[in-house]
Amino acid sequence: MTVKELIEILKKFPSDTLIVTEGYETGYEPIKIVRIIKVEEVQDRHWWDGKFEISENSEAIEVVFLNAEIKRAD
Numbered sequence: 001m002t003v004k005e006l007i008e009i010l011k012k013f014p015s016d017t018l019i020v021t022e023g024y025e026t027g028y029e030p031i032k033i034v035r036i037i038k039v040e041e042v043q044d045r046h047w048w049d050g051k052f053e054i055s056e057n058s059e060a061i062e063v064v065f066l067n068a069e070i071k072r073a074d
Contacts, residue, residue, distance in 0.1 A: 003064060021068045029068035037065045 020028040038060040039052035052063070 019066070021066055023068070024070045029070055031066045032069045033065075033067040035065055035067065036062050039063055 019031045021031055023029045038055055038057075040055040040057055040060045041051060042049065042053050045051070
């Protein structure tokens with residue numbers, strides 16, 4: 001999903017609607033930080049691992065990270 005696509009979806013909701021993300025194990029957490037991070041796709045990953053990982057590789061892409069602070073991207 002791109003920023004443009006997300007904006008179009010969010011326009012359909014009241015501006016004071018809470019945005020959440022998955023909790024660490026269960027439940028949901030509110031978004032606390034929005035920032036840009038660099039990632040690259042992981043080719044040989046387990047099904048439970050995310051599709052991307054943080055990278056400083058010159059070919060890494062910049063993405064918007066919606067952080068609940070329980071899953072840190074340092």
